[in-house]
Amino acid sequence: MAESVDETTATDDELERSWRRALDGDAHGWERRLAADSRLPGPRANLELAHRVADLAQRTPPERRADALQLLRRWLTDEPDLPEPHREYLAAVAALSVGAIIAAEPDPDAAALLDEATADPRWRVRELAATGLQRVLAVEWDRGLRQAHAWLLAGPLPTRAAVAAVAEPALLRDPRHAAEAASVVERAVDVLLAVPAASRRDPDVRVLRQALGYAVSVIAAADPDSGVPLLERLATSTDADARWVARENLTKARLRPLADRLVVARDALSRP
Template sequence: MATLADPDRSELTALWAGALGGDRAPLERRLAGASRLPGPRANLELAARFADLVGATADDGRGAAVELLGGWLAGPPSDPGLPEGGEEFLAACAALAAGSVAAGSAADAADRLLTAAAVDDRWRVREMAATGMQRVLRADWSAGLRAVRAWLRSGEPLEVRAAVAAVAEPPLLKEAGHAEEAVEVVEAAVDLLLATPSGRRADDDVRVLRKALGYAVSVVAVAHPDAGLPLLERLATSTDSDARWIARQNLTKARLAPFADRLAGAREAAAQPR
């Protein structure tokens, strides 16, 4: 099935209103048809516009909105004839839109949807859960950070990964206090990974967490060098092979160029076989 052109705002608004009224199938077909899946890149622009629209839902419609989004995350859509990739795209849209709902009203139900999306088997859905949490952090850093810390406390590698991905976003870290708290989140995630028994380190969910830490440490280190660079140096000099892998991955990032002299020792240490 050929990819359809994106719906304009008026069409998307009408389709969303119809879905809230109980007729979900036309919206599902329209979003799925413009998803660009199963290609290499989903239609993230459409997902973002849809999330904006959902976030603007009136208070008396938010319960129905959360229920609809939860349906897309939990099971098949109402239309069984969607094109390939359509069901996954709807779930990803639901994850991002849940962030918009949570940002607008701090709804517990929307937070639960984000958590469910964070541990979804589909990587696109997990990615949108983290991006959805960034919408919460952007609207209310304190509220978002409470949710991020709940993900950390779970100890579940995919939830921890979502916490890391949510805070490792440079535009969110312009305030020094936010940046320092982001370092704390990433360092806590590092500690959880390194405390994982060696027999579990090769599990898929743990590897997904390790991969996220392979870029996130440098993001938060640049935002708050006083707290972040020591973390990077600690990883580089660790006897743990995963810690040094995380250090090596981060030390290749161009964003660390201003700290090249300070990190010379860390680069040398991370490269040493142990």
């Protein structure tokens, strides 16, 4: 009977039972059901289901945490015997769930798995790794911020994950959080601009550039005193990628309330 459960519409109790069986070593049937309800291939993965699994991970009792991490490590390393993109979905769910475990309690093994997920070649895994860190930031901002700063030192893809994690308006209502997020994004800009010109077309670097193309406006809207000077710095730069980042951000509707403060940046971009 359990094999017929639609995981998208399963009750919390049904999902809880599936999670416990998976932790006990009986994961194969549940993995197939999660994969079947992933909505992949398709334009949008089933994020609601991913978050429900992450909620289960976050509530895992301390004595079962090692079992949970073993299961999530299995998903991240593509061990389930499933076709793509279903393996990618489980890996992305695992990245989010690892972040949820860290949100519940610091765990070095979980942190190492989340670090690995930020550099995964699959974009959905990287995206949900960043979302996983947002769970940590929501529970304990300072601890999540330390993780984000560590990612800034780990290469373009982890840097992109740090940017995506902190550039979330719901997390930036506290002025201190907004200012500290601005610092992360500004350091990520430094990472991008430090890449030699010959390497700027590297796919990982382009992914970072793309993230900065929206994140600067998020932190500018939350903390204009940090974000507006950063936009001016980018717009007045002679670096083509810096100017591209400024131009992309200045198209965002969230900056309309700051129109009077963005004259310098807009004027700089209007000149060749």
